[in-house]
Amino acid sequence: MITIALYVTIAMVVLAAILNVYRLIKGPDAPDRVLALDTLYINAIALIVLLGITLGTRLYLEAALLIAVMGFVGTVAMAKYLKRGSVIE
Amino acid sequence: MSPIAEYAIALLLIVGGFFTLVGAIGLARLPDFYTRLHGPTKATTVGVGAIVLGSVIYFSSKGEGIGIAEVLITVFLFLTAPVSANILAKAAMHIGVSTTDNTRGNTWDQ
Amino acid sequence: MLDRLSFPQPYLSLILFTVWQFLSDGVSGASVVMGLVLAWMIPQLTRGFWPDPPFFARPWKLPPYLVLVLYDILVSSVSVARLILSGREPKPILVSYPLELTHPLAISMLASTISLTPGTVSADVSDDRTLLLIHALDAESDDEVINAIRTRYEARLKEMFQ
Amino acid sequence: MNHWLTAPILIPLIGGILQAFMGYAPIALRRTLAIATTVLMLVAAIVLLVLADDGSYRLYAFGNWQPPFGIVLVLDRLAALMLVMTAVLALFCHIYAIGGTDESSRQFHGLFLFQLLGLNIAFLTGDLFNLFVAFEVLLIASYGLLMHGEGTSRTVPGLHYVVLNLAGSAVFLIAVGMIYSVTGTLNMADLAVKIPQVAEENLPLVKAGGMMLLVVFGLKAAILPLCFWLPGAYSNATAPVAALFAVMTKVGIYAIIRVFTLIFGNQAGELSGLGMDWLFPLALITLTMGVIGALGAASLRKLIAWQVIISVGTLLAAISFGTVAGTSAALFYLLNTTWVAGGLFLVADLVDGQRGSAQDKIVTAPRIANRTFLSVLFLMGAVAAVGLPPLSGFFAKLLILKSAVTESDVAWLWSVLLIGSFFTLIAYSRAGSIVFWRNVEGHIEEPQKLTPSLSVSASALISLSIVMVILAGPISRYAEDTAAQLHDTSAYTEILSKPMVGEEK
Amino acid sequence: MSLPLVVLLPFLGALAAPLFAQGGRTAIAVISCVPAIIGLAALYPHWAILADGGIVQHTTEWLPAIGLSFSFRLDGLSLLFTLLILIIGLLIILYARYYLKPHENVGKFYALLLCFKGSMLGIVLSSNLLLMMVFWELTSLTSFLLISFWTHKKDARRGARMALAVTGGGGLALLAGILLIGNIVGSYELEDVLAAGDLIKNHSMYPVALTLVLLGAFTKSAQFPFHFWLPHAMQAPTPVSAYLHSATMVKAGIFLMARLYPALAGTEQWFYMVSFTGMATLLIGAYVAMFKHDLKGLLAHSTVSHLGLITLLFGMGTQLAAVAAVFHVINHAIFKASLFMAAGIIDHETGTRDMRRINGLWRYMPHTATLAMVAAASMAGVPLLNGFLSKEMFFAEALELNLPGLWAYLPPLIATLAGIFAVAYSARFIHDVFFNGRPVNLPIFPPHEPPRYMKIPVEILVFACLMVGMFPAFSVGPLLYAAASATLGGDVPEYHLTVVHGFNLPLLMSFVAFFGGLLMYTQRQRFFDFHARFKEIDEKAVFEAIVSRISDTAHTVTAYIENGSLQRYAMLLIVSVIAVAVLPLWDLGIAIGSNGLSPVDWPTLIGVAILVVAALGTAAVHRDRFFALVLLSVVGLLVALGFARFSAPDLAMTQLSVEVVTIVLLMLALYYMPSWTPIETPKGRRIRDILIAGAAGIGMTLITLAMLTQPFTSISEFFLENSKPGGGGTNVVNVILVDFRGFDTLGEITVLGIAALGIYAMLRNVDLTPPPGDGQGHPWTRDAYPMMLQQIARPMLPLALMISAYIFLRGHNMPGGGFIAGLITAVALILQYIASGMSWTQGRISIRYHNVIGLGLLFALIAGAGSFAFGYPFLTSTFDYVYWPVVGKFEVASALIFDLGVYLTVIGATLLALTSVGRLSPHSAIKSTNYKEGS
């Protein structure tokens, strides 16, 4: 039951990741790419969580938490670069 | 593990996967940056939230207690998603990313 | 000097203490002691970063608000999903929303709420913090958007803060 | 466990940390502490030299973990020799630096001491990956030192130096990975044991890994075709840094000696003498390129920088023989060339300070102040560098020439080295006569004052070539013992069975 | 002990002489005499032994590794040269006292002269060939410095460098020759080498060794075709010319031939190489001397010629010829030194050496003229003078030479011809200088006799010419015998030192030479006209042109190869790596090892696909820098996922955090840079680069594949077993980092700290102007600190600190640890900088990041050094489980303190690096301070 659900979910998330990469490459503008990257980060969180369930271990969850933090900071920095140029001033 | 928990977990995972996918489809399909912003902000956040919740139930039903990491991830995502959207929208407006033709109203230039 | 021994932000300390108990492997003597240490030390270290600590006039109004938002998030996700999957062209609109809230935290909360809920994303706050630019994915008119937000969220936030 | 082994590491580390704290302390205090650190380090190095001279291998296991599991320091004659050589050079460079070069950045002394830290770890470590870490420590400090000083001329050469070394580090890691993936170990002694047992089908991986290591060390050593970063970087560095860098290429050479006599040495079965047949021709080509560069050099610093490349070629030619005679000749030469090149960089800087806008360029300029002193120093340095009697360079060259045995080695080495010496002689005599003798009318505004710290350190380094002549016997004896110890690989591998603290019976 | 003393004393004198420079020329000259006088006295007791063909030997070990010993040997040959060096040296010192002007640098002059003397003595007295080599090259060096004594004269500098190049270069050949001899004989001791003559001559390397040794001898003794340096060495002060370039140094090559005569001579190669070189030199020197208008030039070419004569004698290979050669060494030294001194006096008194201006000096300086004329007559080979005697012997030997067929006439013919020239140029020296009308436009007029004592050395030498010429057996007999005996290795042939041997063919040749020479001189104008048809070559100019050409070519070549292009250097590095890796890997054959491939799951496969697309995409779109950065982020994220996928949670977390910080840093830099990379590499090179990159990529793929599919065992079992019991932690990676391999980690955080300090130092005083807007021309927004961001950033800080504490504390047992915790804290602080700016954030942080780094390193150090107290090695960790009331059981590990050091260093280094860049921003209120420290 859970195994099947896991497969289906992983399939959907991976598909989502492919779509994100498509948008990331297609753009057309820089904010589109950053948005796609941000979404890809969130997909990665999902994938790590799913990996943890698959392996039956919680050892990877902190990595997921870290993706959430780092993805946010990365997005913020990129967005600030796009509009302001200097990220830290 | 109780069957209810199993159903709940399976449901949460599939719902989460579904919303994640929808968010990505939105990102890929919608016509301009501002409309595309909606998919990830809402659908993906919810989707991942559901998957994380599934994980919480999965591990707590295995008797490993409630993982605070999952809770933190969720809280974090919900707190940051609007801010990311906000600052990206600001960036897009600054750069002058155009809206679709049928958009009413104007972006700011401040 | 006494200042250095106190808990400058008691709420924060409380949150930190509680979170620590969750982070640790169950509540134990060690986790309580460590939790206390962190609950004292972290606010001491970060107090400078809170020039004006958040002020809630009616903090008890927060939990119901959060439940409301959570509900709306779920609903909004479904509606956005429907739109995305329908293949229909959305009818986006950009709305300048005149703000009644003044506190930055309150404005931020409103903006966040807007972003997470039905078909709207708050795109910008004007420099003088009187206007909020909202992008609605699929809405008929300005008023529809403004009214929904005004009554459903801003009113509640105003109660909470003022 | 003899805690002295950690002294060359802990002393500069502590000194460097103190400097990091003292960025805003008065300069006199920082200088005093920094010089004291270097002096202490020299003392420690000498203690280790005395210890090592009994010909045994001393082991220091960090964390008291038995090799091959933990990281170990291994003291032998070679390590001690490198430590002393470096400490002596460093002390004089440091004394020169407090003559004013250190003023343009508050981080100078810290970086200087960290540089020494990295060098000392590299010389002492018995672990391949730790050698990588040591390289990184000394490289990052050298990057900082290279960029030290006023002006903009050193940025681009610095960038080249950094980028190439980053690529080199990547190759180092790949090589370590390849070797680990087959042998499952990182300790050098353990590698020496495991390499001969490598299965036939795995040989290519180890071989390729070993050859990549040779390229990495060759890059540090500045062997052709990987030497072109050097002239620009060295000639644009501030004087004490350039002088200290005289030892940087020697780290590469040290690593080649260590790894390719211990791990891929005569006991390595299929892999013994790996890469050595490449090394000899490359060394001779390097030497030739160095001579061409020296002949075409437009400034004293460039000339000396190419001299460094000449010496690299000479050294590697002797090392590639893989014999006790070759290695011991190389070690004697190593001391000479490192100190003399360091001294010459300092002299070039002093000359620069006297010549106003002509700097150290090999062009005519008004007659300089302190001409006699500086020209004598330059002459001595040149004589020692070219390898003319009566200074140590001659004896070093003799040793190298004599280390060739087979007829083709003799023919190639002798002709390239001697013809090379001839053209180097022409290069130095041309440079010296133009810079010191060919004067034009006029005088130079505000020549630099020759303070004691400047002149003493420069002349001390150059004069070491006289000391080396007088002590030629003992030094060559030590070099020979060192080489003999190196080529007896089995003694080194015995460190694997030394007892840890608490296990001694 | 007296032999080393004789050699070393002049060097000591050289050190002492400059100290007496204050005392004036006399004081310094007197001091400079001391070494020679002591030397002569020291040699005196050995005289008796030597006269009987004995040897005095002294040996001290020096560098046994190469067979170099500090050993000296005095026999007849070395005695002869030693006496020449010491006695003529004394005369030169006296002469130079008057020659040099008071304002000149006499200290340097005498010091160098004494150095030279010591070196020369070293050559002739060394009993070890390598030791001799040391002194040999030293004479080249001192000669170089003496020729260029007047450094302000261009000709002096050039002449000196040319002399150094030729003699120094020859010295290198000689070195090779000696080393070869050493290889053949197995020793460098003269005794062994001389005894091994047959061994050497029969060795296959003999021709090479002989050629190399002769190259050394010929260059030093100015033999054709290397003779050209000697005339230009005449730019030296005259005492130097007299001493080095006629009497002593140029005889070093001759000495070498004499010294090694038993070891090398007596073969056909020797005969042809030496005698023909000598013949050519003899003739060419004599011919050119005739046409030199410069007094010293004439003498110099004459010297070349006489050196050729001596060489020819040695080349003949007969014993009598060798005796004649040794005899001529003595005679030439005597008359030529006196002639140079005379020429110096004339130069000194008239201010010129041009014979076209110097005429009729007999009227002004009759005393000097007499002396010079006697010496010149000796040079011409006039009977009753010493030059005549050895020349007669030479003529006799030339007749004895048994060459086949008509060739047999060649030596006597050339000897006579050279004799004719010698008479002619000697006649010119006498007639043109002292007679031939009146002086023309002399710089100093009228010339006077020189100071009294300046003439004494000349008088002594001229007296010697007469003594030897008239009473040869009495005056030089014993010395010549001893020298000849030593040269020939004991068997001296019958010879007679008498003034006239009766009327024979050699005497006839002398007559022909004498009258032929006079005739030639009277007909000189025709010869001058003939000679003028050939273009005069200035060898200095040629040499200089060659050196310049070499230097320029080298410069061009160097600039072409070392062209300052990073792209080329990087290409060379990468190609080298590929080259050395390809060869062994070629043997790898089938790349898949015995473990085979494991099954692949499709989510991983898609991850791989995305990663590959992103990686290659980054290269493809790199011109759009921001796009490349976004793709790089994708790569970083997927690499982290890969680590997680393949069982490395610690790595995944580290990779994630590092990647974000790196991207932020790259954006900080990108702010100042163009946002687009222009195309500037030619298409061909781009294709080349793609091929190189492709080769590297394919190579790495194959290596990885081979590696991953091979069976494998490693030392890691030990870590897994001992992590918990020995290191007190269940996270083995963390235990390795802080315990098993803690020393690596110490190095690693040191690198981090140094990098940050270096970055800080590097950005000091840097002034960068950022573009006013982005690449598309949009000006930057005024909104630096978005409100919503600020509102979220502030509560995130305490939360992040809490998470850091959590990650830090659990690191020993679970994924995490000091490094990741440090990066979380650092990133949380970076968020504050992004959200609220430099000055706002910096104002709330009271500690300098330098100190955080220092503190971090210090913690790590203290944690490591704590074990010293218990007698354990550095970094030995300890841990224990402690029970406290209320608190309960908890683990205390010293490794935790170490990890705390890591934590602090990471924070300090990351923030120092980022804020150093951040404060470059023109908006930043905190500027980097411009300072120059006072001393």
Place this chain on the structure above:
Amino acid sequence: MELAFAVVIGALTASGVYLMLRARTFPVVVGLTMLSYGVNLFLFSSGRLATGGQPIIGSAETYSDPLPQALVLTAIVIGFAMTAFVVVLSLRSLADNNDDHVNGRVPEQDSTVQKQEQEGANT
């Protein structure tokens, strides 16, 4: 699985090498970062690939090799320090030379190429 992993390392290396050979500091820095990602993965894989074998005692039945993981961690940190330095160095070079060319200035033949290619692109 091994082949897929090997291809990833190959792609990272190829991209890193290509970028490292570019003429401007920024792509070179990106290339070095890319290369170091590849090298880290390679070093990591020298202990072979494992699924769910995280070397945390008690969390799995068989553990993957922890040593390469520790080495890679060290390598990541060092690589980060080096990258940071080279980024800042490229900034310094930009400040000193007013140009972000790796050689401090655009060589002449390269600038003509640039012009030609741009003209080619325009027509």
